[in-house]
Every structure is written in C-alpha cells, then in structure tokens.
Amino acid sequence: MEVLLAIVIGLLYAAGVYLLLRRSIVKLILGIMFFSHATNLLIFVAGGLHKGQPQFASDGLTAVSANPTDPLPQALILTAIVIGFGITAFFLALMYRFYQATGTEDLDELKEGENK
C-alpha cells in the first residue's frame, strides 16, 4: 500500500507541476490545489499507515501505546488543509480580479503587454 500511495503522491505532484506550467491562470490555481493535496497526503503517509481506530486517549491513562496511529501529522495536516483553503479562496478572488482587470487569462500576455 505504501508503494502504491507513493506512486499516487508522485502522480499528484506531477499533475500539479504540469498544471503550474500552463499559461492559463485557472490551471495555475488547479495546480496549486494539486500541490496542497499531494503534500497533505505526503505528510500523512510519512507518519505511518495504521488502519482502523482513530487515536483516542483512554480514561485510565493506560494502553495508549496499543494504538500506534500518530496524532501529530494529523494535527499538522488539519492545519494545512484549513490554511490551504484560505489561500485557495484568496487565489480565486485574485484570479477573478485579474481577469476583470486585464481581460485575459493568459499569463504570457502580462509580459508581452509590458513590451508594447
């Protein structure tokens, strides 16, 4: 499973890179979203894969080590998802303004407009 996930993560990153290299600004944002998905998954896999129970502390302070799931990466990813959401929302608004202001979604035209 780890190998399969590693390949999937690689694929997600590849998709992100490919989209980032497009000229359309919409695809740029899609690329960034792929990156954030891939990174979340990367951190998750790096923390170790353990099927089943979520990590809950039992009342009696004991038997915690019976559940090997690591809660720390989960907390990290949770934060990352929220921040990623904030960034995506901001990007979308920015893209909207960008299109309104420039009338294009082609990033290359920014440079060419400069030379005119």
Add this chain to the structure above:
Amino acid sequence: MSGLLIYLVILLITAFLAPMLISRAGKAAPWLLGMVSASGFAYLLGFAGFISKGNTLNYTIEWLPELYLNFSLYLDGLSLFFALMVTGMGALVLVFSGNYMKPYAMKHRFFFLILLFEFAMLALVLSGNLITLFIFWELTSVSSFLLVGFYHEKPEARNAALQALLITVAGGLAMMAGFIMLGQIAGTLEINQLLKSGDLIRNHPHYLPVLLLILAGAFTKSAQFPFHFWLPGAMQAPSPVSAYLHSATMVKAGIYLLMRLSPVMGGTPEWKYILTITGAVTMILGGYFAYSQTDFKKVLAYTTISALGTLVLMLGIDTDISIKAAIIFLLVHALYKGALFMIAGLIDKSAGTRDLRKIGGLGKVMPTASLAAIISLLSMAGLPPMIGFIGKELIYEAKFALPDIGNLLLVAGVLTNVIMVAISLALIFNLFLGPLKYPGEKPKRPAFALRIGPTLLAGISLIFGLFPARVADLLLSPAIKSIRPTIDSLKLSLWHGFNEVLLVSFITVAAGITLFLLYRRVNPVLTKFNNEVITFRFADAFNKGLDMFLHLTKKKTSFIQSGYQRFYLMAIFIMTSLLAWYQLIYTWPDIENISFSKPGIYEILILILIVSSTLIAVSVKSRLAAILSLGGVGYGIGLLFVIYGAIDVAITLMLAETLVLVLFMVVVYHLPKFTNFSSNASRLRDAAIALLVGGFMTGLVLKAGQLNLNPKISDFYVENAIPLAHGSNIVNVILVDFRALDTLGEITVLVIAAIGVVALLKLKTKKGSAT
C-alpha cells in the same frame, strides 16, 4: 604608540569636517587643513631619530585573530619614509588646492575627498596587517576614483575614473586573494612577523601563485605595462590631485607594497625576472610616449609611468645598490613630479591651456614658478647639482653591477634617461625660457598659495642634492634597512670621482641634448606616427572589452530573466528534482526493508478514483469537469483518511473541498473557457518535467518510510491529553490546547484571506483604466 592611531583618527575627522570648514572659514580653510597635514608630518618626523636607530613600533588591536585579522599599525624606516611623503606632500597640495579650486562650486566635496585620500594612503603605509593594508588600499582606489572623476560633467573624466577604478580594484582583489594565501602559508598576516618568515614562504609550493596575485595588485596600482593606460587617463583629475596621485600616493602604493614584501617574497628568480622585465618595458614605453606628447600634463603622466617602471626594475634587480637606488629615486621622483604637476596646473590656470605648442617663455610672467620648474626639470633630467643626479648615478651603478643582462638594462636605462634629458631641456627652453607666447589673455602672475608648493619642493630637490648626507642618515638609510637589514649604510655625495658611471652620464646628457635639438623636428613626426600607425590603444581596447562584457551580461540576464513565470518555475523544478534525483540514486531506498501493509479492495478503489480524477483534471477541456474531478481527488483523499483513522482530518478536508468547489463554481462562471495556448511540443516538455518531479517525490515518500529517526513526539500528547488538557480526542486536543497559539495563527490567516477576498471582490475599477 597609539599616537599614530590618534593622528589617523584626527585626519579622518578633519576630512569629514573639511566641507563645513571651507564654507565657514573661507580663505583660511585650506591653510588650516594644510596645517593638520603638516602637523602629522612634524609628528612623524619626531620618530625619525628613534627609527633611525633601528627601532620599530607596532600597535595591534585584535579583531579576528583566528583569521589572522587584526587592526595593526607598524612603523619602521620604510613606512616612516612613505608616511612623511604622504603628509608632507599632502600639506603642500592642500594649500595649493585652496587657491586652485577657488572658482569651483564643488570645492567642499573636493577637500573632503582629497583628505580622505590622504587618510587612506597614510593608513595604508602605516598598516601593520596585510588585511588592514588591503582595506585602505581599496579606499585609495575608491577615493581616487571620485577625485579623477571630479569634473563629473565631462564624459572623459567619468570614463577615466571608471577605468582607473576597475583596473586598480580588480588588481586589489587579486592581491587580497594573494594575501589570504600568504596568511595560510605563514600563519600570520602581521607584517612584522611576515618579515621573519621569508624563507618559509619562498620555499612553499604555492609561492608562485601568491607572487603573481600580489604582483597583479602592485602592478595595476603602479601603472605597470600592460595596465599603464589608466594613469594618463587619470590626468582628467584636477591638477592638485594629479600632483598628489603621481608623487606620493596611489601609484606609489604599489611600489610601497613591493618594497614592503621584498624581504618576504623577493630574491627568487621568479621575482627578479617578472619585476625586471615588466619594469624595463614600462620604463622604455613611458619614456617614448612622454617624448611624443604635446600636452604638458600628459608628458608628465608618461614620465611617471617611466619612473614607476624604473622603480620596479630596481626592485627586480634586487641587489644592495639597486635597493638604495630605488629608495633615492622614489624621493627624487616625488619631489620633482609633485612640483611639476602643480606648475602644470598653475600654467593651465593662468594661460588657459597646457598645449606645449601654444605657450612659451613663461619665465617672464611667472619667474618664481618658472625657476622652481626649471630646478625640478633638471632633477628629472638627472643633472647635477640636483638630487635627481644622485638618484640617476645610483641607478646606473646598480645596472653596472649586474653580470649578464645588465648591459641590456643599462642600454635601456640610458635610452630612457636620454629621453628624460631631452624632454626636460625641451620644456625648460620652450616653456619657460625664450620668447613669450600665449593664446588669449596675457598670463597673470600666479598667487602665492600656488607658488609655495612647487618652490618648496624644488628647493628641497636642490638642498638634498647639495647636502645629501643628513637626509640619507635620518630617513633613507632606515628605509633601506627595513627592506634589507644587512645592507651597509648609505653614503651619498654629489661627487663620485671619475668612473665609468660618470662617463655614461656624460654620454646620456650629450645624447639628450642632441635629441632635444631634434625635438621640434622629431616630435610632430612622432605624434603623427603615434596617432596614425599605432592605432591600438590600450584604453580603447579596455573600453571595448568592457562593452563586450556588459553586452554579454545583458544577454545572459535576458536569457535567465525571461519574464515568463513558467520558465522560472521550470528552472526551479528541473534544478531541484535533478539534485534530488542525484541524491536519491545514490541512496536508493531498500524497498524490501519497508514493512508493507497489503492494500484492501476499498483502498484500491479509492486510489483508482484519485488517479482517474487526476488524469481527467489535467487533460479535460471543460473547466467544470476539471474542477469536479479535482473535487474527486479531494474526496478520495478524504476517504483514505477515514480508512486510516484520521477522522477529524477527513471531516475538515471534505468541508474545505466542498467550499472550494462552490467558490470555484461561482468564480468560473465569470471566467472565459479554457483556451489552448500551448503547442504539443511544449505539453510534452512540461509532462516530462512533471514526471521528473513526480518521480522524485515518489522516491522521497519511499525514503521517508524507511527513516524513523526520532522517538515520537506524539507520545507526550497521548499521555498528557487527559491529565493536562482534559480531552480524549488527541488530534483536537493538540490543535485547541497544546498548540492553541498555532491555531490562533491559522485563524488569523483565514481572517486575513477573508478580508482579502472581500476587498478584491468589492474593489471597483473603471473598465479600461484598470491596472
């Protein structure tokens, strides 16, 4: 000892106060500034008796001793000799400038710069550590750059200044590299300790590179061939600066360095050959070009080059007598060249030109100055009874004493001196004696402040020539002894008796007179020859090279800085992943060692969902489909989280994903359809880059699975969740309790993003005027 340091600080403060003083004290200000410099001269002269007994002074402030870096001052015969020249000449130049610079609006700046220049040069010769020396060395380059380009409204001045700066600073950098290597070899950069480790350095395998690097610094600074061309250009500077730069500072810094390091690095065949050949070539070239100029300052500039060549040659010959000759000639040259440049400025000022063809007979309007000039010129020609004669005799003697190539050098030396005699006589008879000739208005008698400097210097040339013994004991012998302690004391006198040297001197003078008589006929021919046949100009070649370099960098910059965001990303991706691949291939993870869990049917299905959604999102033409399949990827990952026990994460992800989808839908409604911008070739290229990056990320994940370096930090959270935070959902407890401050930061980010979104959407821009 720290008196030296105090004087240096006073000089530096004076430099900064000078502009204020000039505007407040008016006429008296240059005299006051000159007094500051002269008091330094007097103070240093007080050391002469102490130093001439063979004592030295050393004063060190530790700075970074591990790197041999200290601020130290070192005073021995040699540095005292130079320091006296710097301060003494400085005083005269300052007084001279007071009158000379009067009409210029920028004179405040001028006095600041020239004092800074004096400070840098004085600190350079007093430095007891090579790095300290280097710092002041560069400071002389910078301040002379500003002085040469002082008339910055003239393009030639700016160009000359830039050339001088680039050449001397480039040499300075090479020299610094040499110093650092020297420090590594000797384990110290203190001059007084380096002087003792000469043998260690000379026998080191890195001796030659160190020597070449340091010589690069000395030769560029002292205008040796082929770096000589910046010096004639530097005459764009105001005349007092030229007087100072040519006589006691800047170009003498290179000579000082050679003399300083002669006991440390000198005496080897490499040293002898490089210095002798460079010096001889520079000497002859300088002489030739000096003879064929028509601008008084240019003549003087080329004779300086010739003199510098002679000095380097003397140091290269490296015998007792040649070192004596070098020190005396240094003094001789400083005295006459300082005086002559001041007179050149004075003539320029009162007659309005320096063109030798247009002026003449100035002795009638400026008798004192002309007398000073004639004395100085006689010293330059090496005629008795000036000190220049003694200098020249010693130089001949040094060349006579040489075994094999000595004769060749003697011929070269005689040739150069013949030219010097001819130039001196030509200047004396055409410029100062003979019928009065001038363009425009009749030249005025120059002011006292302008006359005092040259007169004093010429007087010293004469007095030292007549009574050389005293100055030899007090100043010259100690300077010579700090270059070579074993040398016997210097005995100077005008009259040596009849010997071969005197005979050669006679021949020189006779030939010089002949050449002088031919001057009027030969000079125009030579000028024509120089202008038409020798079309190669070092200065032009340098400018061309500089232009080519700038062109190249421009091309390089526009290649790297394409301005297209994709290409920057591409560069980052390719470089990063290639480096990472390199590392991965060398430490390829042992897949056998990873404990794999067997994938179940649900996981397989979810992975298929993610992969297919990804492929659709990347390739599909419809925006809506792309966004929805991105959602598919997100939900798929959320499901994976559920399976692997990360419930909270899964919930958050699903919520965020849903919100993003909704937002995207809203925005996309206002956006145009996807258009195909890229060609198939660039798609293929991007896909290859993408796979490169993706592949290394895969490798990274596998590698990460193999490493488990530190004990789990999480154990702390798991154990303390209930006792400290009173909650059992550990992920939640971490977020809202243990790392609550981080979560606060996260919320802040969200709030800022929300404000940003609102601001962007509400912002109204007029269509067409949008930026």
